[in-house]
Amino acid sequence: MSQLGTLEAGSRHDLHVGISPDAPDESEIRDEKGAFGYVHSYETSSRYDGPGLRVVLFVSGCLLRCTYCHNPDTWHLKDGTYVSAEQVLDRLRSFVPALRSLDGGLTISGGEPMVQLAFTRRILAGAKQMGLHTAIETSGSLGDRADENYLSNLDLVLLDIKSSDPATYRSVTGRDLAPTLRFAEKLAAIGKPVWVRFTLVPGATDDPANVDGIARFVAPMKNVEWVEVQPLHQLGAFKWKAMNLDYKHHDTPTPTRDLINRVHEQFRAAGCRVR
Numbered sequence: 001m002s003q004l005g006t007l008e009a010g011s012r013h014d015l016h017v018g019i020s021p022d023a024p025d026e027s028e029i030r031d032e033k034g035a036f037g038y039v040h041s042y043e044t045s046s047r048y049d050g051p052g053l054r055v056v057l058f059v060s061g062c063l064l065r066c067t068y069c070h071n072p073d074t075w076h077l078k079d080g081t082y083v084s085a086e087q088v089l090d091r092l093r094s095f096v097p098a099l100r101s102l103d104g105g106l107t108i109s110g111g112e113p114m115v116q117l118a119f120t121r122r123i124l125a126g127a128k129q130m131g132l133h134t135a136i137e138t139s140g141s142l143g144d145r146a147d148e149n150y151l152s153n154l155d156l157v158l159l160d161i162k163s164s165d166p167a168t169y170r171s172v173t174g175r176d177l178a179p180t181l182r183f184a185e186k187l188a189a190i191g192k193p194v195w196v197r198f199t200l201v202p203g204a205t206d207d208p209a210n211v212d213g214i215a216r217f218v219a220p221m222k223n224v225e226w227v228e229v230q231p232l233h234q235l236g237a238f239k240w241k242a243m244n245l246d247y248k249h250h251d252t253p254t255p256t257r258d259l260i261n262r263v264h265e266q267f268r269a270a271g272c273r274v275r
Ligand code: SF4
Pocket: 062, 063, 064, 065, 066, 068, 069, 070, 071, 072, 074, 110, 111, 112, 139
């Protein structure tokens, strides 16, 4: 059992490693009650991770290994701070008036929120009880875990679709594409609002056929409000170095304006609203 820590405001760009060495492996966590969990950090004033002003909680644990991940220090529970859901909700409560007045809410990101399903469910339910808008950012890879109760506590899903091609998806994430597409279809079937996020990585995900595949998959889904194209950046590269990980994108250029425009145009041509 890890030792309970203190939840402190931070940034997704802070490096957190080895904080809870006794934590279980993220692939083996048995998180049935969700009273406690592992958190990387939280930010209090994002205008980027959902509508309005957001508190963003970055939880630990992810089973993907995206080659361009900005936060490899969220992959393992042992690198997070062990906190109680009540601690998280107490902190959140103090921001409620500001979040409400600026049409915002809570977004849980990571890491992958559905690794700690019961913990994030408890926090989302608590946020809903405070009258807040709720969202998660997810790869959808564990979407089969999201039952009706989990989804009922969510107003919006920020769904990262990293590729439409199974081979490309595997090469950039180390995992299968199918669960993500299945989760997208499940959300479409119940009309749950979704913003699709696509990370544009030159030489890895920028192939026109790859982009077209996502665009054609997403365009018919009436619940998808936006497609957000996120150009690769190098703000997380220092973490790979500090953690002795092999970062493959040191020399990958930031996408040019022309490339970004081409990808936007591909989504628009398929009928998606894009930004
Ligand atoms: S899904 Fe997100 S947190 Fe997990 S490896 Fe990919 S980019 Fe990193």
